[in-house]
Amino acid sequence: MAKITYIEHNGKSHTVDVQNGLTVMEGAVQNDIPGIDADCGGSMACATCHVYVKDDWFNKVPPKQDGEEDMLDQAFEPKKNSRLSCQMIISDELDGLIVDLPERQA
């Protein structure tokens, strides 16, 4: 279990408990947090679950797999700390993770 904080582009913050094994994307979708669309359902095929990982967390989250950077090319305003939230699996180590949501997903 990990406490994950999602901060919407307008500054509104949501902190929820997410079970280990789920993804950061699923944590948002299951808790009705706006700002993550996840159109493809987590198959790394759409880049609509794009988030910015807070700098001090960026090196602690599971690293990018093949293909994620390609999908991020298509995300809305990608930055250095961009990730697809469907590719980050929750574990105890991610307790306290903070992600910023982009202005929009498309």
Place this chain on the structure above:
Amino acid sequence: MIKTDALIIGAGPTGLFTAHQLKLIGLNCEIVDNLDKIGGQCIELYPDKPIYDIPAVPECTGEELTNNLINQLKPFNIKFHLSERVDEVKKNNGHWNVKTNKGTEFSTPNVIIAGGVGSFEPRKFAPKECAAYEDKSIFYSVKDKSIFNGKTVSIFGGGDSALDWAIELSKDSKVNLIHRRDEFRGAQSSVDKVFELKDSGKINLFTNCQLKSVNGKNNLDNIEIINNNKEIKKLETDYVLGFFGLIMQLGPIAEWGLNIDKKTITVDTEKFETNQKGIYAVGDICNYPGKLKLILSGFHEGALAARACFKLARPDEKYRFEFTTSSKTIKDRLGVKE
């Protein structure tokens, strides 16, 4: 006005198999899709990615699955209306009048929405002022490349479309190619060619850069790009092309009076009918308690929706359940010789 027993919106796996089910039970149907090819998400998002959970198919790619479904439809003559988006669905004397953005009109008792997450539209540039130049100086696809002759074109993206157009347009135009990182996801041969053209001065390459702003009056005058170190560079340019892939948008479906919850359409689990009689939703776009967004679920939903269509298309006939292994009628429809 085309009359049909059922109109399917969406030529993805669910739409294709639903067509098969309709034809098996003796109904005719036509299929509309906004993409220029058959296959939906399978062909647009993951043609090369393996799928492992199609019953009795241990492994296949999105493209193979699509081709198999098309083959399964071979016995039937089904009309596809590709590169057309359904814009209007209106009730008319117990039938539905359906109109596409190209002006094709249908009259049908049954509309089956197998639209995935909506229609595929190009992803657009982030700066808001880009919208004002769209289809004049800023494009997301190329219809007539001759307009670029002798002009400066700034191309954004790192995939095959961006690379291919950079190579092609560099013959007759001044080309800037801008990408957000220094790796390209396009074919290696195209990447090599782009670097060759860069070395010979035919293409100006800007990596680790993104579009910051566009400036001009009626026509585009220049753009600003920003690199990872926040340094801004101004580029004089006549045209801008953006190739960031496609995004799914629910689009006009939202305006047809259907119960929509989080981009999905609420249906019952007997007929997969929406709150509008004669309009069904199947596959990823439908929602009901326990819904799984799996291709196999779409097949099941389409099979049941097809049976529901029978009642409205053939109100005076009784639907009789038959197996494909034993029914002479079905074998005739399939063209199987005994």
